[in-house]
Amino acid sequence: MGVIRFDNVGRVFGSKAKPFVALKDINLEVSNKEFVAIVGPSGCGKTTCLRLVAGFDFPSSGRVLVDETEIRRPRPERAVVFQQFALFPWKTVYANIELGLRNQNVARAEREDRIRQILELMNLEPYRDHFPHQLSGGMQQRVAIARAYVLDPEVLLMDEPFGALDAQTRVVMQEELVRLARRNPRTVLFITHAVEEAVYLADRVAIMTRAPGRIKEVLDVRSIREAEKWDSYEKIEDVMDLESFVHLRTHIWRSLREEKAAAAA
Amino acid sequence: MPRRLQIGGATILVLVILWYLSTTVFGLIAPGRFPSPQATIDALGHVLFRGYAGGTLIEHIFNSLRLVILGFLVAVATGVPLGLLMGWNRTAEALINPVFLIIRPIPPLAWIPLAILWLGLGDSAKILVIWFAAFVPSVINTYAGVRTIEKPVLEAAAMLGTPRLRFIREVLVPASSPMIFTGLRLSLQASWTTLVAAELVGAFYGLGRVLNVAQQDLYPGMILVGMIAVAILGWATTKALGKLEMRALSWNQAAALAGRG
Known part of the structure; x- marks a missing residue:
């Protein structure tokens, strides 16, 4: 489970004297194996939402629950992929991915097995003995995703994971993540400010308001994707050309622009 | 031979020729103020084969080197863990920092009289003085190293469920190691400085003792031999530490580039 x-x-x-309200009255449920993206203007508190689920930060009021249990600390069941990768630069690709498994006392043979599989899935086999600084940004983020996925987490938390990548690499990574998520679905909470990315990847998209951040609306992408058979297209640009995609994207853009305008007023 | 080494060698050769010309050939510098190359070589032969100031050069070198390494190791073995603790634990930092603020402004050499008073002219007084001098850079730089670790790296380790000891060994120490090595280099320099100073003030053996006795004997050649010996040893130990650093930090691109240059 992973709700x-x-x-x-x-x-x-x-x-107390100078409070800054980052989040207010956030109500959201992500069901098991559902992919939810949160979009919003910068500084709206979307990353804070993710940090609360990760256990890096705690709510001032209300509760954040995973499987009806309140979150007290970071746990491997809630694996995080960071915007700046946060790999261990002194460890090889293999050792980076291995650490979480060692922490769970997985036997060596099984570790090797699982790491081999994930390296293969992420096209990382040739780099298993490389150090992070020898890899491109896209490759590094692949390692970070592999490090999270190998733990077979109930919940995957991704904090603008492709934000630091160039546009081309970003597209490739988005396609790969879709492939990965369809093949081995997890509950995913995905933070981004890129609207296309959210629509392309997510089952539902939550739009946040500017600070104090609230959830303004939640869009159901999945039913449209399934009705319009987005997954039958292999390339992201073909999906992005579909009228149904454009329509959703424009809707979110408008919604965000209202926020910008409100911020300027 | 790499170009850098060639140029360095040429510079030293020119200096030696200038030295030879200005002392032996033209007599611009009085032999009582600065020795000629010949006088220096004579002094070297003297201390090497017949001994001077209570021992041969090898014995003095062995003694000084042993004390530097011992004092350095004691300082590092106490300083690095304390720096890690202070960097990681707010309470430890709050407890220890005031002590540091009081002790830090005292020049390490100012501890020498007290150390001799407590422990006499033997080895333990020297090690104590080296410890006073070399301990501080190890602590401060390790502490700074821990504090500059990027937060996501720590969060990633927590998210992966890394147990405490493994976290210290595999995350905290390697992540701070570039700064730890900076601390070690400063500690090593401080070790040499204070050892020679301590031996100058009072010792039975050692290169500082050679310098002190040669000064009293008005023996410039021997003073120069002592100085050159200290320089070579300081250079060699720093070089050895640099080799160790390059091996330990091979993952670090910046360090790898610096090592190549």
Whole structure:
């Protein structure tokens, strides 16, 4: 299982005298094996949402639950992929992926087996003995995704994972993530400010308001994707050309622009 | 031979020729103030084969080197763990930092009289003084190394469920190791400086002792031999530490580039 539930969550930073309300009244449920993307203007608190589920941060009010249990600390069952990869530069690709398995006391033979599989899936076999600095950004993020996926987590938390990559690499990674997510579905909470990315990847897209961040609306992408058979197209640009895709994207853009306008006013 | 080494060698050769010309050939510098190359070589032969200031050069070198390495190791073995603790634990930092603020402004050499008073002219006083000097850079740089670790790296380790000891060994120490090595280099330099100073003030053996006795004997050749010996040893130990650093930090691109240059 891996059901995430935000239950009236608020998060206030800063001092009592000068509080900054980052999140207010967040209510959202991500069901088991569902892929939910959160989009919103920068500084709206979308990353804070993810950090609450990861156990890196805690709500000031309300509760964040995974499988009806309140989150107390980071756990491998809730694996995180960071925007800046956060690999261990002193460890090889193999050792980076291996650490989580060692922490779970997985036997050596099984570790090798599982790492070999994930390396193959992520096209990383030739790099198993490389150090992170010898790899491109896209490759590094592949290692970070492999490091999270190999743990077979109930929940996968991705914090703008492709934000630091160039446009071409980004597209390739998006296609690969779709492939991975369809093949081995997980509950995914995906943070991004890229609207196309959210629509292409997610089952549902949650749009956040500017600070204090709230969830403005949640769009069901999955039913449209299934009705319009997006997954029958192999390339992202073919999907992005579909009228149904354009329609959704434009809707989100408008919604976000209202936020920008409100911020400027 | 690499070009850098060729140029370096040429520079030293020119200096030696200038030295020879200005002392032996033209007599621009009085032999009582600065020795000629010949006088230096004579002094070297003297201390090498017949001994000077209580021992041969090899014995003095052995003694100084042993004390530097011992003092350095004691300082590092205490300083690095303390730096890690202070960097990682707010309470430890709050407890220890005030002590540091009081002790840090005291020049390490100012501890020499107290060390001799407590422990006499033997080895233990020297090791104590080296410890005072070499301990601080190890602590400060290790501490800074821990504090500059990128937060996501720590969060990644936590997210992967890394147990405490493994976290220290495989994340905290390697992540701070570039700064730890900076601390070690400074500690090593401090070890040599303080050892020679301590031996100058009072010792039975050692290169500082050679310098001290030669000064009293008005023996410039021997003073120069002592100075050159200290320089070569300091250079060699720093080089050895640099080799170790390059091996330990082979994963670090910046260090690898610096090592190549």
